[in-house]
Amino acid sequence: MKKKLGFFLLVIIIFAIGINYYINYYIDISLRPVNSNDDKKIIVEIPEGSSTNNIAEILLDNKLIQNPKIFKYYAKKTNSDIKLKAGNYILSRNMSVDELLEVLIKGGTTGNTVDITIIEGLTIEKTAQTISEQLGLNYELMLDLMNNADYFSEDYQFLIDNPEVKSLQGYLMPETYNVYMKSDEETVIRVMLSQFDDFYKEDIMPLLSNSSLSILDVINLASIVEKEAVLDEERDVVAATFLNRLDVNMKLQSCATVNYARGEWKERLTNEDISIDSPFNTYIIEGLPPGPINSPGKNSILAVLDPADVDYLFFVAKGDGSHYFSNNYEDHLAAKNKYLN
Template sequence: MYKVKSKNKIHTMFYVFFVLLILIIFLSFNYYAKSLEPVSSMDKKPINIDIPSSSSTKNIGEILEKNNLIKNKWIFLLKVKTLDNKAYLKAGNYSLSKSMDLEEILNALIEGGRSGNTISFTIPEGYEIKDIAEKLEKEGLINLDKFLILVSEKENFEGEFSFLKHLDKEQSLEGFLFPSTYEVYENHSEEDIIRKMLEGFEEIYIKDIEKNLKNTDFDLNEIITLASIIEREAKLDKERPTISGVFHNRLKTGMRLQSCATVQYILGERKERLTDEETGINSPFNTYINEGLPPSPIASPGEKSLIAAIRPADVDYLFFRLADEDGSHTFTKTYKEHLNAAPKK
């Protein structure tokens, strides 16, 4: 009787062990298969990484895992071991995304990245898209026509930058190509340059804008539009919040902004003085004849103008006019004071 019980116990233990073994094998294969899949199949935003020369396979796996491009560096190493002996992972710069599965990433690494030679370019604050395009073409960095087509509709990059989803359909990237100094690789594309500038905007958006939007009565497009007007009107950084305060006050009271910068945008040139005919141009961008903000930005605002737009100075001014050659303004509360605020000679 004891032997029968002992034998049954051994059979039970063997059965449990066998079931556990099958379960472990199943879970291991399932985990392996899952690790080969993309980290996020819907996230197509490019992630630029550098693979230094003489990097080991382990180093490459760590770089990929650190940038959240693969799920597990050890599965990456295991997958590399299954490659043909002639397949080498190459050093260089790569533009990858979380939507790529492990095999696609490996194929990219085998094919090779871009060389490390870079070119820098600078986009000044207050540039319009046409100014940006002309500057980049003059520097031999883009094909102007292709660049203008790509930036003409936000849908071209909406899948990579979520903030663009807040803009109107078919809106251009005017105002969202952040002005700064950038580096691109020698064999860059027009898309690479645009992404660089959109990444620059995204950084400021996350840091200064997104969390503060809920404290305003404006949406993202309106804030960037206001910031672009501030950028074109202000000459001195210290005056940006005050100019923003004036515009906020006018918008609250239903006054027209009457910004010369918006008319200059329509004209396509920057003029010191505007004629009555020019300030009467029939255009949704003309803030002399329309209340509220223009439908979209008129230039690329810098960080200080962006912050000023979302954090205006607490002032009761409604007017400002150029006061001196240094770009300073005189701020006033009434139209009579505004008329009497003659520029310094």
């Protein structure tokens, strides 16, 4: 009888140890990030008077935690539940519960949000100016950060894959962003980089495998297409024309790159203009310039990755936003005489 009782107690003890191990393991798993590879910035508002339960539900709705009950239990266990503050927060799904609690204890901003619009084709100088003027931020600090891709090199997949990128010109995705008015320079830049990184992983990478260009070359050429093409329906044709020139070792002869080299925009360039001594003057240099001349929009990037199936080598602006395309120099000269004179 005693042997049976002893065996029964042993089974209970082993079962209890097993249950305890499972519970601890389940708690540990639930405290980990929802997705350690997802650094996309998520704006979350915690209203005044929110309980730990309210906060857990808000985080769950934004897919920032795995289990609201475990979150509440852990917050109480660590005495964090009485320290959580209301405010506006920029969080991400690669944050653990410990990291989320740390941020929520420090407190978020309480100001209102504002929309900032970054249009296609802006240089980093113009981008920094646009943001700093709208949000009252430090222009010089923002420009310094934009010129220092290495500072962000471990945080975004496109920079991890391409350590050669040293400036963020070309990678600050044109878009309308909703940010908090009290956001600092780095936070705003990170929101923009997250947007580009998502586009890189979801749209660029699948198409890049079918292209002979590197991502650096794609963004470089897309920045030229951005300034040369006015109509979206012509972007893939303009991209194809430039790619055809590269294939036959023909100079790109892009007016956009000359304007970038000159530092100002002119609709009509003179012979003196296109003779400027600059590595960005594609009337002189072979191939692509040293880097992007602006940050292109999604349509221009996709146009380079999926160009039109045409054999054009030339195009002339017709004056209404469209272009006349041709595959031989005689037609090109005739078009120039018709549309430019």
